[in-house]
Amino acid sequence: MCVNPPPDAVPGTPEGCAFLVGAGPGDPELLTLRAARVLAGADVVLYDALIDPAILALARPGARRIDVGKRCGRHAMSQAAINQLIVGCARDGAVVVRLKGGDPFVFGRGGEELDCLRAAGIKVQVVPGVTAACAAAASLQLPLTHRGVARSLHFVTGHGANGTLPAHEWAALTRAGGTLAAYMAGRTIAPLAAALIAAGLPGPTPAVAVENASRPNERHVFATLAGLAEAIAAAAPEGPMLVLIGAVLDRALVAEAGALARAA
Numbered sequence: 001m002c003v004n005p006p007p008d009a010v011p012g013t014p015e016g017c018a019f020l021v022g023a024g025p026g027d028p029e030l031l032t033l034r035a036a037r038v039l040a041g042a043d044v045v046l047y048d049a050l051i052d053p054a055i056l057a058l059a060r061p062g063a064r065r066i067d068v069g070k071r072c073g074r075h076a077m078s079q080a081a082i083n084q085l086i087v088g089c090a091r092d093g094a095v096v097v098r099l100k101g102g103d104p105f106v107f108g109r110g111g112e113e114l115d116c117l118r119a120a121g122i123k124v125q126v127v128p129g130v131t132a133a134c135a136a137a138a139s140l141q142l143p144l145t146h147r148g149v150a151r152s153l154h155f156v157t158g159h160g161a162n163g164t165l166p167a168h169e170w171a172a173l174t175r176a177g178g179t180l181a182a183y184m185a186g187r188t189i190a191p192l193a194a195a196l197i198a199a200g201l202p203g204p205t206p207a208v209a210v211e212n213a214s215r216p217n218e219r220h221v222f223a224t225l226a227g228l229a230e231a232i233a234a235a236a237p238e239g240p241m242l243v244l245i246g247a248v249l250d251r252a253l254v255a256e257a258g259a260l261a262r263a264a
């Protein structure tokens with residue numbers, strides 16, 4: 001039965017319910033208090049790859065924990081199968097937590113899961129999480145927007161159909177003059193940078209790739225937009241990686257140089 005029911009659940013009914021929960025970028029300290037509370041009341045937790053064990057440990061001891069996002073060559077469960085599983089468990093009367101990396105509604109397919117749950121008439125609540133771009137920016141001490149430098153922030157995906165670069169409005173993104181946060185761009189960073197340069201963003205625009213933001217193995221690769229693909233290839237990242245591009249990065253470069261000078 002649903003112990004922490006979503007607001008429109010009927011009290012006392014033995015029906016299950018679902019929570020779409022953002023687990024944040026990795027560091028367990030970046031989990032919200034609400035996420036921790038909801039986990040503590042879960043019967044079933046369906047979790048993505050790379051969720052820290054310390055976060056999973058917050059689930060009720062008897063809760064079923066199901067890894068639906070296996071990595072390293074092993075197949076992840078298909079989105080359709082995940083949707084079915086959430087709905088099936090909730091229909092059986094379970095409190096289901098769908099625990100997702102970052103925020104459920106930022107490139108997380110949370111909308112599809114929400115639609116399925118609603119169509120099945122299951123009560124659902126969404127718990128936001130810290131998205132990777134915010135975690136990366138915090139590590140770098142980099143404001144994503146900054147008065148007079150970056151007046152907008154654009155989240156774009158580098159991963160379109162068949163893993164190719166999606167057809168974004170490159171000219172509009174370039175004209176906007178804000179900060180660009182590219183998710184899932186590991187394989188498409190070369191065409192992504194080329195598209196931005198062709199649309200008018202100067203090649204020397206500063207950029208950074210942040211791997212494993214908020215985790216102990218976090219790494220940063222600073223480069224110009226023109227040199228970014230090569231710099232990333234040389235660093236050979238293996239973990240999740242986010243790319244930030246824009247004039248505001250100059251501040252991060254100054255901060256990094258300061259840190260290096262202090263360390264020397």
Ligand code: SAH
Pocket residue numbers: 025026100101102103104105106107108130131132133136182183184185210211212213214215240241242243
């Ligand atoms: N819902 C997630 C994004 C899922 S898409 C969020 O809000 O953060 C997966 C992509 O997110 C990865 O390819 C990478 O671009 C980014 N990402 C997720 N976690 C990250 C991390 N700890 N460090 C860097 N990038 C990360």
